[in-house]
Amino acid sequence: MTAPTSRSPLATEQLIASLTLEEKASLLSGHDFWHTTAIERDGVSVPSMMLTDGPHGLRKQLAAGDHLGLASSVPATCFPTASALGSTWDPELLTRVGAALGLETRAADVSVILGPGANIKRDPRCGRNFEYLSEDPVLSGDLAAALIAGIQSQGVGTSLKHFAVNNQESDRMRVSADVDERPLREIYLASFERAVTKADPWTVMCAYNKVNGVYASQKRFLLTQVLREEWGWDGLVVSDWGAVRDRVAALEAGLDLEMPASDGRTDAAVVAAVRAGTLDEAHVDAAVRNVLRLVDRTADAVATPATVDVAAHHALAREAAAASAVLLRNEPVDGAPLLPLQPASSANGADGAGVVAIGEFARTPRYQGAGSSLVTPTQLDDALGALEAALGAPVPFAPGFTIPEGPDSALDGDALLAEAVALAEGAGTVLAFLGLPAVDESEGYDRTTISLPAAQLRVLEAVAAVNPRVVVVLSNGGAVSVSEWQQHAPAILESWLGGQAGASGAVDVLTGAVSPSGKLAETLPVRLQDVPAYGSFPGELGHVTYGEGLFVGYRWYDARDVAVAHPFGFGLSYTTFAIDGVTASVTGSGAEARVAVSATVTNTGDRAGAEVVQVYVSDPAAVVTRPERELKAFAKVALEPGEARTVTFDLDSRALAFWHPALHRWTVEGGEFVVSVGTSSRDLAASVSLDVVGEDVSAPLTEMSTLAELLADPVAEPEVRPMTADMDPALLSMADDMPAIVLADFGMTPLTHVGLADLIERSNAARG
Numbered sequence: 185m186t187a188p189t190s191r192s193p194l195a196t197e198q199l200i201a202s203l204t205l206e207e208k209a210s211l212l213s214g215h216d217f218w219h220t221t222a223i224e225r226d227g228v229s230v231p232s233m234m235l236t237d238g239p240h241g242l243r244k245q246l247a248a249g250d251h252l253g254l255a256s257s258v259p260a261t262c263f264p265t266a267s268a269l270g271s272t273w274d275p276e277l278l279t280r281v282g283a284a285l286g287l288e289t290r291a292a293d294v295s296v297i298l299g300p301g302a303n304i305k306r307d308p309r310c311g312r313n314f315e316y317l318s319e320d321p322v323l324s325g326d327l328a329a330a331l332i333a334g335i336q337s338q339g340v341g342t343s344l345k346h347f348a349v350n351n352q353e354s355d356r357m358r359v360s361a362d363v364d365e366r367p368l369r370e371i372y373l374a375s376f377e378r379a380v381t382k383a384d385p386w387t388v389m390c391a392y393n394k395v396n397g398v399y400a401s402q403k404r405f406l407l408t409q410v411l412r413e414e415w416g417w418d419g420l421v422v423s424d425w426g427a428v429r430d431r432v433a434a435l436e437a438g439l440d441l442e443m444p445a446s447d448g449r450t451d452a453a454v455v456a457a458v459r460a461g462t463l464d465e466a467h468v469d470a471a472v473r474n475v476l477r478l479v480d481r482t483a484d485a486v487a488t489p490a491t492v493d494v495a496a497h498h499a500l501a502r503e504a505a506a507a508s509a510v511l512l513r514n515e516p517v518d519g520a521p522l523l524p525l526q527p528a529s530s531a532n533g534a535d536g537a538g539v540v541a542i543g544e545f546a547r548t549p550r551y552q553g554a555g556s557s558l559v560t561p562t563q564l565d566d567a568l569g570a571l572e573a574a575l576g577a578p579v580p581f582a583p584g585f586t587i588p589e590g591p592d593s594a595l596d597g598d599a600l601l602a603e604a605v606a607l608a609e610g611a612g613t614v615l616a617f618l619g620l621p622a623v624d625e626s627e628g629y630d631r632t633t634i635s636l637p638a639a640q641l642r643v644l645e646a647v648a649a650v651n652p653r654v655v656v657v658l659s660n661g662g663a664v665s666v667s668e669w670q671q672h673a674p675a676i677l678e679s680w681l682g683g684q685a686g687a688s689g690a691v692d693v694l695t696g697a698v699s700p701s702g703k704l705a706e707t708l709p710v711r712l713q714d715v716p717a718y719g720s721f722p723g724e725l726g727h728v729t730y731g732e733g734l735f736v737g738y739r740w741y742d743a744r745d746v747a748v749a750h751p752f753g754f755g756l757s758y759t760t761f762a763i764d765g766v767t768a769s770v771t772g773s774g775a776e777a778r779v780a781v782s783a784t785v786t787n788t789g790d791r792a793g794a795e796v797v798q799v800y801v802s803d804p805a806a807v808v809t810r811p812e813r814e815l816k817a818f819a820k821v822a823l824e825p826g827e828a829r830t831v832t833f834d835l836d837s838r839a840l841a842f843w844h845p846a847l848h849r850w851t852v853e854g855g856e857f858v859v860s861v862g863t864s865s866r867d868l869a870a871s872v873s874l875d876v877v878g879e880d881v882s883a884p885l886t887e888m889s890t891l892a893e894l895l896a897d898p899v900a901e902p903e904v905r906p907m908t909a910d911m912d913p914a915l916l917s918m919a920d921d922m923p924a925i926v927l928a929d930f931g932m933t934p935l936t937h938v939g940l941a942d943l944i945e946r947s948n949a950a951r952g
């Protein structure tokens with residue numbers, strides 16, 4: 185998607201040529217906290233642009249800016265946070281949310297909204313997980329692409345962030361994320377790659393942290409080699425706010441725009457470096473070109489007045505919140521599940537047999553995270569109000585606990601507990617609104633636990649002891665443990681941080697106005713000790729080692745067959761679905777291979793609902809370690825009762841490939857692949873085995889090639905095999921792993937040094 189540009193390439197070059205070095209340098213850093221620098225003089229006009237947060241609502245500050253959400257911002261629709269949007273698995277919906285965000289951005293005369301975030305949820309403790317979409321790169325990348333497409337459809341830019349390997353808040357401005365080439369490519373960069381190549385964000389924001397020892401803001405590999413040379417992207421790289429340590433090195437690496445303003449300090453450094461001959465002015469010109477392209481891309485939109493239908497955006501935020509909620513549990517009590525609320529249990533008659541609400545979050549909603557993404561909402565729904573509107577009657581309420589640093593923090597815990605228990609006793613259904621206090625999760629620091637606060641669990645346990653009909657509604661950005669307490673809650677609805685209409689969206693699901701269709705975008709572990717990065721998060725002494733490698737999220741739990749509370753992709757509905765008729769076939773080979781998959785999904789229940797059909801691919805035998813299965817495609821399908829639909833997927837070779845750490849490129853290895861279709865990483869309806877013709881992934885033979893490698897070589901094998909015929913089996917096993925030259929040294933086979941050299945030459949010649 186490319187917006188109309190108002191300046192021809194020739195005019196851009198003429199403009200660059202007419203600027204002084206000082207003027208060019210000034211365009212490459214902010215004018216203030218949120219604006220780029222303008223140039224207005226005879227014959228030259230480069231307007232300033234405003235860039236502001238993001239990602240789930242516009243945070244336009246009028247007064248002096250800050251990036252911690254301290255100074256207030258103008259009201260804007262607070263859409264569900266990424267933790268919620270990720271659980272929709274619905275690119276079409278996210279494109280609509282994106283378009284609404286883009287319209288609000290444009291109406292506020294802002295050129296770029298700083299989001300979405302495409303960092304992988306490496307660990308549930310990351311304080312900023314509420315701003316990220318998933319633990320899986322395909323899901324994260326596709327949903328980020330949908331948001332970008334929606335936002336940029338309004339003519340304003342996005343800033344895909346934080347590039348790259350920014351998976352924790354602890355020490356985020358210094359830590360080196362030390363990650364091997366395969367997980368870097370297959371997990372961490374893959375999420376960005378999908379978003380960049382599918383949706384072309386007009387800007388990408390570099391991360392604060394170092395990647396393998398070098399600041400992301402100064403890492404040419406990331407900002408130029410990968411982004412531009414490999415992915416063919418032509419946008420503008422902006423620094424995270426304050427991420428630049430060495431401006432000249434950053435410019436050389438491909439960082440175009442430094443934000444916020446450096447009060448001329450770094451502009452002067454750029455000018456001095458060019459004058460001293462240590463920086464090629466071509467780097468300055470290239471960055472200026474990218475700034476001018478962004479000016480051109482966004483000029484029409486910010487010049488065209490736009491109005492926002494605030495009520496319509498609130499309604500969209502509510503629709504998105506309802507679609508985000510994941511029904512984790514809905515066990516029968518007295519023969520029937522508690523959800524959706526039944527008229528008998530909802531009618532709040534004088535006998536008090538109806539619904540009661542417990543938990544401070546019912547009236548003080550937790551709906552977004554803290555830090556730079558903090559939005560001033562246009563309105564704010566709370567669950568009590570939404571329930572009363574839906575049920576048409578007052579809903580008795582007891583706060584049960586206080587929220588640390590929230591209203592009434594000093595109230596007596598025992599008295600609150602006793603009040604909640606008294607209210608629960610004899611009630612038809614108890615809705616318990618639990619979650620994480622705002623102070624627990626924020627930009628700038630991580631959590632140390634995934635448990636709910638003890639005060640809340642105490643209330644839940646006491647309430648459940650007097651009334652088994654308990655539905656827990658969760659509000660939290662990062663994943664929390666449910667295993668510790670789910671025996672007290674026959675029904676659990678995870679509503680995440682659902683934005684300003686999060687409460688009414690969750691109530692739509694509770695009442696059955698909407699059938700739940702959210703699916704987990706991250707695995708819920710049984711214990712914190714089970715999580716992949718348990719021993720290495722958040723690192724020490726300036727380094728965090730990504731020792732789990734590729735085994736992030738479900739890839740870890742599935743490879744080790746570790747029990748989980750709820751698997752990746754899981755989420756219940758009020759209706760039921762069946763998947764059958766799964767087919768998969770391959771055409772082409774190697775990098776040209778394509779896999780066609782189809783499956784039929786049927787709504788087998790008696791209510792409308794939506795299911796997410798998930799396609800996983802496995803490569804059971806490979807020359808490198810591969811995850812048990814990996815998500816490669818998905819589709820959310822809305823179906824009326826009894827309705828069936830066949831969905832098809834066209835996978836390209838990347839669905840089969842791994843990043844070859846010796847060849848440094850994507851590689852499809854031939855052999856058996858298994859395509860599975862299901863509704864979670866652990867609930868697979870059917871699997872189809874495919875025989876794929878791959879590329880030759882063997883390395884050329886050398887004298888250090890092992891006997892096994894010689895025996896796998898089509899030229900060497902017929903000559904070497906007979907030489908091993910009389911070898912003792914134990915010796916043969918040992919020899920398998922010995923370099924051919926050593927076998928020749930030892931005279932273990934008739935192969936001589938001369939014979940080996942000749943064989944290697946002929947074998948490699950045959951490869952071409």
Ligand code: BGC
Nearest residue numbers: 237250251298345424425556
């Ligand atoms: C955050 C970014 C944000 C920027 C501007 C930084 O601290 O990491 O995500 O866009 O501030 O507020």
